[in-house]
Amino acid sequence: MENETGSSEKVQAQGEELDAIKDMLKIKIDGDWDEDMIGTAFDSLEALLCGAATEATAARPKRPVPQRRRRRR
Numbered sequence: 001m002e003n004e005t006g007s008s009e010k011v012q013a014q015g016e017e018l019d020a021i022k023d024m025l026k027i028k029i030d031g032d033w034d035e036d037m038i039g040t041a042f043d044s045l046e047a048l049l050c051g052a053a054t055e056a057t058a059a060r061p062k063r064p065v066p067q068r069r070r071r072r073r
Contacts, residue, residue, distance in 0.1 A: 021049070025045075027041060027045075
């Protein structure tokens with residue numbers, strides 16, 4: 001019974017952490033984004049949230065970050 005309470009508290013804490021991240025994180029993808037930029041953004045986000053790279057992310061080829069940036073009007 002004690003183990004179930006600890007697990008429940010851990011799940012609740014993780015849920016609260018994810019809710020806080022969701023409230024802070026907004027990614028607005030518009031017409032200036034291409035497939036590589038989107039992939040890089042989400043790969044970086046995954047690395048931040050998951051800590052060390054998982055086997056799946058480590059096996060993926062790294063995407064180059066485009067150097068050109070457009071100014072918004």
